[in-house]
Amino acid sequence: MKVSGLTKEIMELLKTYSTTKEIAEKLNMHPKNIDRHIRTLRDLGLVETKKGKKGGIKLTKDGRYLIEKGEINLSIIKVQIIAKDRIGLLAEITSKISEINGNILSTTLEKDNEDVIIWLVIENVDIDELREKLKDTVKKLIIL
Numbered sequence: 001m002k003v004s005g006l007t008k009e010i011m012e013l014l015k016t017y018s019t020t021k022e023i024a025e026k027l028n029m030h031p032k033n034i035d036r037h038i039r040t041l042r043d044l045g046l047v048e049t050k051k052g053k054k055g056g057i058k059l060t061k062d063g064r065y066l067i068e069k070g071e072i073n074l075s076i077i078k079v080q081i082i083a084k085d086r087i088g089l090l091a092e093i094t095s096k097i098s099e100i101n102g103n104i105l106s107t108t109l110e111k112d113n114e115d116v117i118i119w120l121v122i123e124n125v126d127i128d129e130l131r132e133k134l135k136d137t138v139k140k141l142i143i144l
Helices: 005-013 020-027 031-043 061-069 089-099 127-134
Strands: 047-050 056-059 076-084 103-112 115-123 140-143
Touching: 005 020, 005 031, 005 061, 020 031, 031 047, 056 061, 076 089, 076 127, 089 103, 089 115, 089 127, 127 140
Parallel strands: none
Antiparallel strands: 047 056, 076 115, 076 140, 103 115
16 A cells, blocks of 8 residues: 555644644645545544544554555565574564564464474565564564
8 A cells, every 4th residue: 555645745744733624724725625535544544533622633553654654565474484482482573573563463383392483474564674673583584
């Protein structure tokens, strides 16, 4: 998914502003036109909205990531990881995947002497970024 045009402008403004009115003023547009885009972004999970006096709009973690990267990968990959077994290994791997906005859909583990073999199904992750993030944690990472 790639963000561009008016949608990108709106998302960029959400880094600073939190209301449809403020964004509309900055873009010299009617708030109803901005609201239509906000509803779509909300439905995609890229912004959160709250009505009322203390309400507003804010980018979600995925929304901030999309603006930072310019695009997100919605594909699903299956990986096999081989690493020296130790306490906290799986927690460290899942934390690192989370840091790059990956979402783990399933996990299977198998013990092999001193090592552990971990199969993961992950969405929303760039393969090169995953390899870089895990290079100091695992012995081998294979994309299946």
